[in-house]
Amino acid sequence: MNSILRVRRLYLPLLFFWLLSGSYTALAQAVGAVQGRVSEANGQALPGVSVVLHGTALGAAAQADGSFQIDGVPAGTYTVEARFVGYETQRQTVVVAEGQTATVALVLAASAAQLNEVIVSASRRAETISETPVSVTVLGPKEIAVQTAITPGNIAAVLGNAVPGLGLNNNQTGNFGQTLRGRNVLVLVDGIPQSTPLRAGSRDIRTIDPAVIERIEVIKGATSIYGNGADGGLINYITKKPVPGKSFGGQTTLGMNSGLTGLSGNTLGYRASQQFYGKRRAFDYVVSGSYDQTGVFKDARGEVISPEYGLGETKAYNGFAKLGYDLSPKDRVEGMYNYFSSRQNSDYVLRPGKYGQAPAIGVRGERLGVDEGTRYNHNAYLTYRGEQRLPLRTSVDLTAYWQDFRTIYGVDRTFFEGGGQSEILSTKRGLRLNLNTPVLTGERFNADITYGLDVLQDRTSQSLVDGRVWAPEMNMRNLAPYAQLRSELFTNVVLKAGARLENIRVGVDDFQTLRTQRGTTYEGGDQVRGGTLSYNTAVYNAGLRYTRYRWLNPFVSYSESFSLFELGRTLRTASVGTKKVTSIAELETKPVIVRNYEAGLNSQLGPVNLGAVYYISRSDLGANLVQVDGVLVPQRLPERVWGYELTLDYAALPNLSLGGSYAWVEGKSDRNDNGSFNDAVDVYLNSTRITPPKATGYVRYTPIERLSLNLNYMRSGRRERFQPLASPTATALYASGEGPIKPFDLFNFSAAYKATESINVGFGVENLFNKSYYSTLAQFYGNNSEYTRGNGARLNLRVGVSF
Structure with missing residues (x-):
């Protein structure tokens, strides 16, 4: 009954907006149209550009010749806006008379300013960053190309090097410790969730090959727009679309990579990818396949890096297809499928090092x-999009999606009784209904509402490959209505506010806990009664952005997120502290509700772009993983995380740009729950969550039109917050996540040369100066087995042929 009342409360505003929109429509029956053409300064057409009437839901996409037409426009004065990634947003004022067609010509200029990027992930509708009151980082095709020239096939490294606030990749198959603003991140592929928050396995960032990614949108701070798991924000991989103007085209890319220290035959790796794409009449397609094989990875001193969860000697496969059909200029159906697999087959085994003194390495054995790695990750969707196809000029987006994921971890001969090797299985099926209705259209006030319903079933479990159950299957059903209002006031202030109602049921059958090591003995094998866990929670967001001046573009925002993070870890131990339970009803299974506050600004001063943001996020219950008797368990204490990020980009010359970023974050747990976070008993969150300060810098230089040179710098700072174990063991000096992190600096270099119109070659060097260093994960683990050095200098070569 309470759920029904909450749904009613959420949809009462929608009814009001529909009535208001209906009244407006009744007063504006006289309609006309807007047509025109979008081009570059040299007259070349720009197909695919999004052209909208500013502040309304009316719009169209430019065709192959750059032309567009928007029908059904009520008589009045409008601002026509053309948005395209990598170009300045262009606006023109038009007057639409009854029964007449207004004509405009829109000329777009290229731009490197991030504020002009068009994003969809923040609120499920196209909008520029300059109008979005949240922190956003967008990696477009050029930046992805620069970063993958250095670390091909490893999208986690690309993100770690390029996104302020995101932890560095640790040269492993997983992304444990690679948090966003000190909290867990929700990873998506075209809006399909890849993360497994019910049993977080830290294998969600590296789940797709970079060759099929068009752009990456990173929304920072707690967000609920896509549901469970976005405590620190979300990462949305948006897959490629056809190249405009071609009925059949493609690109073939071949590559080779190798370490430059201890060079031998087994250090060589190879990469090949093939893509076909095109558009013929109303049908378009992209089809792609890639294969990536790495050789043995070595550190700067020529030692084989530990193979445990390493990226050396892995084989990765990716198959991708996206097919689309335009039923009409305003109706489209589209389907996508992607398969990704990565598994390691190494000839080496771990030889533990000595923490703080000598690295863990690989020796033949x-x-x-x-084989360890992600066996498969299937993603598919089928979607229908209709512009203004429902009453009140409402646009609709209906998507059904599916994800099936299996990943396998390494063998542990001592932790499980009799030894064992665990795996996580997760299957998601979902349906998303997304509607957008304009409620006010005018020169001074514009408003529209995006609303709809998410339906998701998520089945996740963790077992051993021999069939023994570790974390029982959790069958989650989520029904979530949501609404998001966007309003432009006096053409200079953008207001956004919204709500999402989470109605979640998690079913768990009766199960028996697995016998595992606890301290010096084995325990487990207990019978636990299952049941159904129910959650009904509303989460909210609100934000303001001032858009009048490019040199002053500030925002403030408040947002909340909902997460059942690490429910599986709680179930598999079936205990509260040291007390065993006999039913899941006795466990601490409350969700993590994060409240995020932030204020920031962007400033474009001629060739200089500046950005700054400060944030605080709080949660009454966290899920920080702490080590108890050698086992990581969730610590359910109040948490506060705070930090700031600074960015600078400077186009010094037409062929020279440079810039950088700095990000700092800290966090604490409130152990006596008095809200101060500064008492003697309060503790810092460990480094599995809080990353050390990170600074980046870059120089992009194009000495001639066909040649581009790129130098990247990255510094990982210091974090030393914890004391050694009171009783160090033979294998560990610090509790997991509490080892001191010392700073290190790295340089990467890449170059690309366009030999002909169809042939391009390039190379990249990771760790250009062959720096000997230990990754942040190797340091914070605090034990002998994980104390591994990072990669020494590595060379990556590639050649691409397009047609």
Whole structure:
């Protein structure tokens, strides 16, 4: 009954907006149209550009010749706006008379300013960053190309090097410790969730090959727009679309990579990818396949890097297809499928090092168990989009999606009784209904509302490959209505406010806990009664952005997120502290509700772009992983995380640009729950959550039109917040996540040369100066087995042929 009342409360505003929009429509029956053409300064057409009437839901996409037409426009005065990634947003005022067609010509200029980027992930509708009151980082095709020239196939490294506030990749198959603003991140592929928050396995960032990614949108701070798991924000991989103007085209890319220290035959790796794309009449397509094989990875001193969860000696496969059909200029159906697999088959085994003194390395030996890695990750969707196809000029987007994921971890001969090798299985099926209705259209006040319903079933479990159950299957059903109002006031202030109602049921069958090591003994094998866990929670967001001046573009925002993070870890131990339970009803399974406050600004001063943001996020209950008797368990204490990010981009010359960023974050747990976070008993969150300060810098230089040179710098700072174990063991000096992190600096370099119109070649060097260093993960783990050095200098070569 309470759920029904909450749904009613959420949709009462929608009814009001529909009535208001209906009244407006009744007063504006006289309609006309807007037509025109979008081009570059040299007259070349720009197909695919989004052309909208500013502040309304009316719009169209430019055709192959750059032309567009928007029908059904009520008589009045409008601002026509053309938005396209990598170009300045262009606006013109038009007057639409009854029964007449207004004509405009829109000329777009190229721009490197991030404020002009068009994003969809922040609120499920196209909008520029300059109008969005949240922190956003967008990696477009050029930046992805620069970064993948250095670390091909490893999208986690690309993100870690390029996104302020996101932790560095640790040269492993997983992304444990690679948090966003000190909290967990929700990863998406075209809006399909990849993360497994019910049993977080830290394998969600590296789940797709970069070759099929068009752009990456990173929304920072707690957000609920896509549901469970976005405590620190979300990462949305947006896959490629056809190249405009071609009925059949493609690109073939071949590459080779190798370490430059201890060079030998087994250090060589190879990469190949093939893409076909085109558009013929109303049908368009992209089809792609890639294969990536790495050789043995070595550190700066020529030692083989530990193979445990490493990226050396792995084979990765990716298959991708996206098909679309335009039923009419305003109706489109589209389907996508992507398959990704990465598994390691190494000839080396771990030889533990000595923490703080000597690295863990790989030595030749026979590995036990089955190959470690992601066996498969299937993603698919089918969507229908209709512009203004419902009453009140409402646009609709209806998407059904599916994800099926299996990843396998390494063998542990001592933790599980009798040894074992665990795996996570997760299957998601979902349906998303997204509607957008204009409620006010005018020169001074514009408003529209985006609203709809998310339906999701998520089945996640963790077992051993021999069939023993570790974390029982959790069958989650989520029904979530949501609404997001966007309003432009006096053409200079953008207001956004919204709500999402989470109605979640998680079913768990009766199960028996697995016998695992706890301290010096084994425990487990207990019977636990299952049941259904229910959650009904409303989460809210609100923000303001001032858009009048490019040199002063500030925003403030408040947002909340909902997460059942690490429910599986709680179930598999079936205990509260040291007390065992007999039913899941006795466990601490409350959700993590994060409240995020931030204020920031962007400033474009001629060739200089500046950005700054400060944030605080709080949660009454966290899920920080702490080590108890050698086992990581969630710590359910109040948390506060705070930090800031600074960015600078400077186009010094037409062929020279440079810039950088700095990000700092800290966090604490309130152990006596008095809200101060500064008492003697309060503790810092460990480094599995809080990353050390990170600074980046870059120089992009194009000495001639066909040649581009790129130098990137990255510094990982210091974080030393914890004391050694009171009783150090033979294998560990610090509790997991509490080892001191010392700073290190790295340089990467890449170059690309367009030999002909169809042939391009390039190379990249990771760790240009062959720096010997230990990754942040190797340092914060605090034990001998994980104390591994990072990659020494590595060379990546590639050649691409397009047609």
